[in-house]
Amino acid sequence: MKPIDLNCDMGESFGAYKLGNDREILGFITSANIACGYHAGDHNTMMETVNEARKRGVNIGAHPGFPDLQGFGRREMHLHPDEIYNLVLYQLGALSSFGKVAHTRLAHIKPHGALYNMAAADKATADAIAAAVADFDRNLIVFGLAGSQLITAAKEKGLRAANEVFADRAYRPDGSLMPRSEHGSVIHEADAAIHQALRMAKEGKVAAADGTEIDVTADTICIHGDNPKALEFARKLTAAFAKENIPLRKNWDEE
Template sequence: MTTMDLNSDLGESFGAWRMGDDEAILRVVTSANVACGFHAGDPAGILATVRAAVAQGVTIGAHVAYPDLVGFGRRNMDVTSAELQADVMYQIGALQGLATAAGTRVRYVKPHGALYNTIAHDERQAKAVIAAVRAVDPTLVLVALAGAPLVQWARDAGLTVVGEAFADRAYTPEGTLVSRREKGAVLHDATLVAQRMLRLVREGVVEAIDGSLARIDAQSICVHGDSAGAVEMAQAVRAALEQDGVVLRSFVDPA
């Protein structure tokens, strides 16, 4: 039996600024990466998203980020290790409190944006994030870019790590993400994306931007919830996998 997790970045609305359709995406995914207020999200909105996830039986994870509301967490920051560790601990703790109030708990951590990309290869910042997760709860799973050095660093530190692939992103031949600054980095054809993800699940490869095949060892697929047509794309991915007999469930059981 082949299984796969579908995750999405949620809880990112802020006050009057609305981002994505959380309730619709929660009917598709099995894990929710919930913003913790540093790159997006306000407490009331985050709590509403967590409650909606509970109603759908979706697992909750902390989507931690650099303190960058204006840049949506997509700007690189050269922060000290001590500051980064405290920032990550603070964000996990904040979401844990809201999750407890909603009758669930945080089960994993997935860094966001620039932090995600930086710690995939930057050992100093990666070790600060790993230390933060271990300090708060060493049973929390870390979601990381499949194939990145971070995966082994975190496992060496005793964390359980889930490798992640991105449904709507182009890949280099080396299995890394094509920079958003480059043409063709983001994919918009839902049918094409769904077939790419089905091939990933069945064969462990995706077609790279140059037409070659990149091997990706992923246990979770991210379907972004904030782009145009996001819900339709997520639905297409889910439908393609289910029609092929893939069982969709979180990499951890929902609490």
């Protein structure tokens, strides 16, 4: 069975506001998506999170979002592709500087929130993100919703792409995620989320909200760090993977 990456969005504290159990969760994941100061995070949190991830041997990635602290980057902003290119490039550069000082490098990029969802469906948005990554560092792996426009755009630019699936989110029949504004979009029961994750990893299947069976490619599975029960879920998920002999991907150069 192919190795599966476990990623988590983190580094989302800023100023006096503290989010997540980043240090604890780092012990159960293989990739950290670190906020770059636009939707969350700040310079102090970025430095701390990069250093902690490096110490734990966790892959470090940029988690750029829209400049929307009030909405946590989950509100759509309809920007020109050039502006999306620029804001992604800006945030890549910011996080990369902390990586340089910490004697490590970025391994991947995963857009956040509304930017992620828009890139999944809108080709122009996906192309702008892929172009920024290609111009910044062609070695970066692009994390995107499995089978989405962002995965296609990355491959068209000659970049490596990782199909991302979600253990705790409900799917639509077309393979997109149900919007958080809709009832039932988030799976709160840990056992149900773990069952969904195992099916995606082992069978390449997930049941949509209406019962439709969807084919998915699972290269990396997301754990939401802002969930109050994220640490407990991370423990249970890694234990379930070990029980099913599903290996975790420690290095993206693994075959």
